[in-house]
Amino acid sequence: MNAHDGHILSYGKLLAVLGVLFVLTVITILVSTVDLGAANIWAALLIASVKATFVLLFFMHLKYERSKAFAITFVVTVFCVALLIGFLFWDVSYRV
């Protein structure tokens, strides 16, 4: 496995992804102007995660990697982040 894999992303496809990212940026700005209370931060994080997914899958080529190790280890890392923040909240949310 030492040659680069054959898949080349066309300029068109890359530009389309950029377009999606621009649209999502506009959406997230618009959503933030609406008062959703507690849901605002989650909406913002959700949209950010969608943008990040596009960057990961296409710009960073994660969708086209032959070895599954890339996607698996990335998910493990994200999981790690979520667990650390989540477990912190056992303390932060329940202080008296």
Place this chain on the structure above:
Amino acid sequence: MNTKTKDNTGAKFGMWLFLYSEIMLFTGLFILYAAYFREYLPDFVNAGKELDLRYGAVNTLILLTSSFTVAAAITAIRKKQAQGSLIFLCISIACGIIFLINKYFEWGHKFSHDIFPNSATLNAGPRGENIFFGLYYVITGLHGVHIIAGLSLLITAAWFVKKGKIVASDFVFLENSGLYWHLVDLIWIFIFPLFYLVI
């Protein structure tokens, strides 16, 4: 035993592992943000209003574009269009520099309003606002350091493309530099809403 055929997938995998360590580095700061967001939401909202959404939005679009051009630079080199690759890389580098210039003006604007760590205004104001700006400076500062690191990689890659050291049959340095740059973009994708859209 020593037939050294290059393992480009392995080299890429190593770079991904490094990116994971970078993600964890910023996670420490996001952990602080999460805890303080919960504690100081009203102060965060008020402080957030002090930040200029235009700077944030423009910088977001600039970085997204620079990610596109980095990916396009890889497509170009693989299609044996070295000149095109070089142009795309230069656009990315220019984007990065513009980002830093924007940051400079944004920070400068805040400094002139006496909003910086340990300033009189922040010390006298609500504690949640002090924390918001403390996090703002530390996170965007660390991010800026990573922009500089990313730019160094992109400039080196551009040089290698110009010198013909990066070609269609061996472009792993460009690919890995691109991955690092995308990470810098990814981190900003999260910084933007957390600081500029808390309104």
Place this chain on the structure above:
Amino acid sequence: MTTETYKPFHQTPMPPKYDGVLGWLITYDHKRIGMMYLTTLMVWLSAGILLGLLIRVELMARGQTIMDAQTYNAFFTMHGVVMIFLFIIPGIPAVFGNFFLPIQIGADDVFFPRINLLSYYLYLIGGILGVLALFSKGPPDTGWTFYVPFSVTTRSDVSITVFAAFILGMSSILTGLNFITTIHRMRVKGMKWFQMPLFAWSLYATSWVQVLATPIVGITLILVIVERLFGVGLFNPAKGGDPLLYQHLFWMYSHPAVYIMILPAMGVVSEIIPVFSRKSIFGYKAIVLSSMCIAIFGSLVWAHHMYVSGMSDLSVMIFSLLTFIVAVPSAVKVFSWVSTLYKGSITFSPPFYLSLCFIYLFTVGGLTGLVLGSAGTDVHVHDTYFVVAHFHFVMFGGAGFGFFAAMHYWWPKMFGRMYNFKRAYIAITLLLVGFMLHYMPMFVLGLKGMPRRYYDYLPEFESGNLLAGIGAVIMVSGLFLMFANLLKGAIKGEKAADDPWGGTTLEWSVPSPPPVHNFMAEPSVKSYPYDFSDVWKRMNLKTSTPPKSQ
């Protein structure tokens, strides 16, 4: 495969253009890098031992004995920093992982040899920076945990030491990254994941913790420097900060760090026990699984260092529960080692002796860890000598003895020479006896209420401290006799065979010391790494049937 004439790696520089000292300073050879780590590490270890000894001499009697209180605070801080960041954390991975991981998986080097060299230089620079603080006007006096607010307000040289730790962290991350890539991409053809030796597996689990956990303390230490320089207030209640968040961030790394310390040591013991029982390891897959579980669950228990800090009762209970869970995979390993010994054909040797010590000392340390992990009992022993005894049992009795076991096991392979066994046995016994005499009293002192990190203490604690001090002297004598014996063996010892012990993993199939590219012929991969049937055949042993491999 060319039939080259054999030349040991220390006569063959790689890259070839450098020779002499430069051939060591600028080398890509993982074996030379491992040796450089070993040399540097022994210097830091000696400094750490000396600091510890001086502390114990001071504490042998009440009041001032040989140093004042400020010096005492600096000494216990630096003892912790040196031992943890310069000895135990890098220890086994940097020395033995570097030297043996590629050989064990049939590779000729790690995946990124130049990054490997960079890791070493980061280690060297970080170490020099950290130790330099000892000679400044104000070495840090905060304890190695650098808790805020004291670490932010104290005038001592916290920033330099903390920055040194940051650099050492980068070294650790790069090593972990290198090992993960090496294991994923460079296993020789025919060696699948579950045919790798257990030492390699332990390094894999450790490396993931290194890559993912270390950056968290990295940013935390940077924040301490930022707070000292700019007074942001992120941990300062007067400015809106929460000092508990510092503790959370610090322990989010520093707890997984203890698993970085112990997992490779457990890997070493998993290599040694089968060889000297001449029997395959019991429960290979269970040991693999338990290593990964320890890495994963060990990263979720950090707040058990914070039961009395003021965090919520709910988190106290949850982290206590998780701490009990993480004890289970460790127990699985102890069970597997003991089951391996059962009905094995035992050969006594220095590495085996040290491994048995490990099993006992680690078990004591682990069980006392349960006393600490249970929040109710912890309230009474938190920050007492009970804690000090516990972590010395696991870090020194466990990881430390694991490191010494690795030295004795792999020394003939690294140097091509054998050390004196009798002297080794004497040294190890002195070390063990001294260790017990030194640390056992501390459990009692802790239960009686003697606080840790205190310069002075109440009269009722005097006899315990005196006893501990005597134990320290015996223990340190054992240590230095052990090192002297190994050194003598490396220089003047009898030439060692390729396989002096009867091992089955690939490093025993290459010459002692190995040639620069590790293998003289294509390595032949066993379908099971702990298959001793060849060893039995070779030794022509007159037993009716060799024990069945598991």
